[in-house]
Amino acid sequence: MxxxxxxxxxxxxxxxxxxxxxxxxxxxxxxxxxxxxxxxxxxxxxxxxxxxxxxxxxxxxxxxxxxxxxxxxxxxxxMDLNKPMVSSLEKLGNPIHKCIQVPLDEEVEMEMHLQESGDYEHKLFKRESQTALAVDRWYRSNGKIVAYTLTLAPIETFTSLGLDLANKSAMLDFFENRVYELATRSHLKVKTTWVGRFISDRYVLNEDEELTLIHENLYTEDEFKLLIHNKHYIIPEACSIEINAT
Missing domain, CATH: 1.10.10.10 (Winged helix-like DNA-binding domain superfamily/Winged helix DNA-binding domain)
Known part of the structure; x- marks a missing residue:
């Protein structure tokens, strides 16, 4: 054993x-x-x-x-004991792709909308940003939803980079890949939650069992300049988290 x-x-x-x-x-x-x-x-x-x-x-x-x-x-x-170790969380990268241990469908469903920033967003962004971008992403394996990500970000993140919010494919690539190239550090917090029925209006991820929840803040060199905040919800049976500490 x-x-x-x-x-x-x-x-x-x-x-x-x-x-x-x-x-x-x-x-x-x-x-x-x-x-x-x-x-x-x-x-x-x-x-x-x-x-x-x-x-x-x-x-x-x-x-x-x-x-x-x-x-x-x-x-x-x-499971295959000789399978290469999963990507770990001590390096910058999308936790969805690092932690999910089932094949993901190529298409990621995404919705975006602008909203007025409230006290929560001001505290999160550490700035008086008037507008926030909220983004929903759903990930599937063989057609079944296995993960969901909620992203919140100050509108300044996108205006400063010259991103076109109407270009959906470019925005998806930003959230999935490019933001991890721009960020210089992240802060991750892993916990469990029971809110599978309520995390989005469109789908129920898992209403009867706990979900793995990864809070993720991505920052630039300025420690207080938040690029984006992600909440990644993953069904436990599809999730494996590895951290290599030295």
């Missing part, structure tokens, strides 16, 4: 740890190939001669250790 400390009970390891070890062996020796789903839980519990609760404990540990990915409504899929 890698570095996991096994808690012993009366001199014996818990049954779910034994199940973990057995499944680990089956996953790594190819009994259940990479990319394929394990048998349904009732069948798998029967094959291993354990209760479903015991099996679920072992499956949760395997998921934590990166050997399985649970896909809601579809099952537990075997």
């Amino acid at each position: 890698g570095e996991r400390t096994v808690q012993e009970i009366n001199g014996k390891q818990p049954v779910f740890v034994t199940v973990y070890d057995k499944l680990y062996e089956m996953l790594t020796d190819g009994t259940y190939p990479v990319g394929k789903a394990l048998p349904p839980e009732p069948k798998l519990a029967g094959l291993l001669d354990v209760s479903r609760e015991t099996l679920r404990k072992a499956l949760r540990l395997l998921e934590e250790d990166g050997l399985l990915q649970k896909v809601k409504g579809k099952g537990n899929f075997v």
Whole structure:
């Protein structure tokens, strides 16, 4: 079990740890190939001669250790341990593309609108900007929405760069790529939220389970000059976050 400390009970390891070890062996020796789903839980519990609760404990540990990915409504899929490590968050770059572990559809749906800045925007931007640009972006995998980003930015960010707000493709490229080339630093905060039903008026991302939420502020060399503020909402089953600290 890698570095996991096994808690012993009366001199014996818990049954779910034994199940973990057995499944680990089956996953790594190819009994259940990479990319394929394990048998349904009732069948798998029967094959291993354990209760479903015991099996679920072992499956949760395997998921934590990166050997399985649970896909809601579809099952537990075997992950590739030899797959290159995901892009990490200690370098500037779009967290959506760094953290999502499923193939994203090429098209990103985007809507933009101007709004009057209020007290929240003034505090966020640290300037008395009269107008803010609000941007919604939806990301899909095989047609299913797996992430949503809300962007807020002072209008001065775009006027100073000479960006044409009517050029939708150029604006999308700015939010997805160019802003990370212009920024000199970012501040990220990761948490969970239950607001999947309410994050946008158009779609429900995930109404019954928590979402991973990444707050992101992008700055220029002037520490107090905010370029844009992003709130990235990602369904947990599609998200993996890596940070390499030195």
